[in-house]
Amino acid sequence: xxxxxxxxxxxxxxxxxxxxxxxxxxxxxxxxxxxxxxxxxxxxxxxxxxxxxxxxxxxxxxxxxxxxxxxxxxxxxxxxxxxxxxxxxxxxxxxxxxxxxxxxxxxxxx
Amino acid sequence: xxxxxxxxxxxxxxxxxxxxxxxxxxxxxxxxxxxxxxxxxxxxxxxxxxxxxxxxxxxxxxxxxxxxxxxxxxxxxxxxxxxxxxxxxxxxxxxxxxxxxxxxxxxxxxxxxx
Numbered sequence: 001x002x003x004x005x006x007x008x009x010x011x012x013x014x015x016x017x018x019x020x021x022x023x024x025x026x027x028x029x030x031x032x033x034x035x036x037x038x039x040x041x042x043x044x045x046x047x048x049x050x051x052x053x054x055x056x057x058x059x060x061x062x063x064x065x066x067x068x069x070x071x072x073x074x075x076x077x078x079x080x081x082x083x084x085x086x087x088x089x090x091x092x093x094x095x096x097x098x099x100x101x102x103x104x105x106x107x108x109x110x
Numbered sequence: 111x112x113x114x115x116x117x118x119x120x121x122x123x124x125x126x127x128x129x130x131x132x133x134x135x136x137x138x139x140x141x142x143x144x145x146x147x148x149x150x151x152x153x154x155x156x157x158x159x160x161x162x163x164x165x166x167x168x169x170x171x172x173x174x175x176x177x178x179x180x181x182x183x184x185x186x187x188x189x190x191x192x193x194x195x196x197x198x199x200x201x202x203x204x205x206x207x208x209x210x211x212x213x214x215x216x217x218x219x220x221x222x223x224x
């Protein structure tokens with residue numbers, strides 16, 4: 001079983017819609033969760049971090065965490081074509097080791 | 111403040127040669143991570159280092175791969191006797207000494223083995 005699982009997509013949404021990206025993790029003891037955006041051929045860029053249950057909002061992005069269900073999600077409101085990228089979910093494990101999912105490719109259609 | 115720097119950005123090697131990848135962390139950062147990414151896949155953890163210390167190398171293949179982060183100079187990921195399966199993007203990330211939650215990634219080195 002992979003430590004972090006994501007649907008690879010692609011997820012296609014029209015411009016202006018809400019994009020919903022999901023991630024599950026296996027280590028129940030994990031405390032720190034991250035979403036990275038990676039454009040094709042580029043390096044990952046941190047866009048959100050979340051550490052406690054509930055929602056965390058930052059501009060058009062909302063991260064949601066449910067530790068009981070071992071589930072993390074990222075909502076992107078008012079999606080723009082520039083949001084088209086691969087979104088990587090990451091979970092921090094023991095001894096500062098990070099586990100990344102394989103990423104969900106998002107296409108926002110104009 | 112310069113970001114994480116990696117060089118070379120692109121590296122071509124023939125099978126059996128050695129590949130040496132360099133990573134200079136952000137100023138003030140003392141922790142370095144190396145990841146490998148195959149096409150259309152996520153990042154796979156390889157090794158986590160502090161200055162002069164390997165903290166966790168559980169993601170590194172036991173043979174041909176080694177990493178170091180000397181007191182002076184960049185962190186180096188070394189791959190000996192490269193094979194075609196080593197072709198991938200190798201990313202380095204650094205984090206500050208007191209906040210391991212933030213990782214800043216370098217631009218990556220794209221290794222192609224012919």
